[in-house]
Amino acid sequence: xxxxxxxxxxxxxxxxxxxxxxxxxxxxxxxxxxxxxxxxxxxxxxxxxxxxxxxxxxxxxxxxxxxxxxxxxxxxxxxxxxxxxxxxxxxxxxxxxxxxxxxxxxxxxxxxxxxxxxxxxxxxxxxxxxxxxxxxxxxxxxxxxxxxxxxxxxxxxxxxxxxxxxxxxxxxxxxxxxxxxxxxxxxxxxxxxxxxxxxxxxxxxxxxxxxxxxxxxxxxxxxxxxxxxxxxxxxxxxxxxxxxxxxxxxxxxxxxxxxxxxxxxxxxxxxxxxxxxxxxxxxxxxxxxxxxxxxxxxxxxxxxxxxxxxxxxxxxxxxxxxxxxxxxxxxxxxxxxxxxxxxxxxxxxxxxx
Numbered sequence: 001x002x003x004x005x006x007x008x009x010x011x012x013x014x015x016x017x018x019x020x021x022x023x024x025x026x027x028x029x030x031x032x033x034x035x036x037x038x039x040x041x042x043x044x045x046x047x048x049x050x051x052x053x054x055x056x057x058x059x060x061x062x063x064x065x066x067x068x069x070x071x072x073x074x075x076x077x078x079x080x081x082x083x084x085x086x087x088x089x090x091x092x093x094x095x096x097x098x099x100x101x102x103x104x105x106x107x108x109x110x111x112x113x114x115x116x117x118x119x120x121x122x123x124x125x126x127x128x129x130x131x132x133x134x135x136x137x138x139x140x141x142x143x144x145x146x147x148x149x150x151x152x153x154x155x156x157x158x159x160x161x162x163x164x165x166x167x168x169x170x171x172x173x174x175x176x177x178x179x180x181x182x183x184x185x186x187x188x189x190x191x192x193x194x195x196x197x198x199x200x201x202x203x204x205x206x207x208x209x210x211x212x213x214x215x216x217x218x219x220x221x222x223x224x225x226x227x228x229x230x231x232x233x234x235x236x237x238x239x240x241x242x243x244x245x246x247x248x249x250x251x252x253x254x255x256x257x258x259x260x261x262x263x264x265x266x267x268x269x270x271x272x273x274x275x276x277x278x279x280x281x282x283x284x285x286x287x288x289x290x291x292x293x294x295x296x297x298x299x300x301x302x303x304x305x306x307x308x309x310x311x312x313x314x315x316x317x318x319x320x321x322x323x324x325x326x327x328x329x330x331x332x333x334x335x336x337x338x339x340x341x342x343x344x345x346x347x348x349x350x351x352x353x
Contacts, residue, residue: 151190197243
């Protein structure tokens, strides 16, 4: 304590105490000055950025913002599709409340066991105008999405020109739009055939021309276009031997293409990725519940069938036992009648004697 007092009183001691204080003040001053310099630099950068914005075309800025939003939308839709690709959600569950109309290519969604006739309205050999035959049934189902996939038979000489094909297809689209106004309509491109199919039927070489006209129709009518033109190049091994139809492995790919187009449209319309994700999960849950209900019903039917079979077996066994008793009774009766007859004959013989 005395030493500290001596230091404070001596000139050297006062200097020792003053130096750290002065250094601290200098450090604080430099730090504050640096912050001012940094803030000033940031301010200048901000001013320069605003000046650059003033010099730009406002429409260009709007386009950039929209493009950024599209990229964000696409990323969110891709996240939903990733859940499907990983197997977390079945791609087929997402066709709950949807309808697919078409020819034999669409019919195979059912034949290959992916969907049922509650979702698919299709038949071999049909043209686009045959979709009118399903209008009542589809309207009764009241789907939220309708996917059209015609063209294979239309291009095969049914129409004289692509323009006639579009005229017929347009009538179908307008009829469905008027009858089921709450449904979103999608038109699939005509999936190309391979060279083998064209060798067997040269009409198929007109598919590109028909697709070009079909795409224009979709744009003119405001219908969502589903582009499947790359399938021949991307999945040639998934074509069946006739070069027109597909192996079952093609159908999940095709279904995913349709779903992605639907998701893109719905997200762009609502701007709510969370709502879309919730709808996807709800469809998956509904499909799983329906599957479990079907399995339970199937198990109940199997038990009922087994019970009926056991009942039939039981009846058969009882009938067998009754038959044996009857036979035994028959033998006893025959034997008794025989004895009576012999006794009567003996008496007669005795009397005659």
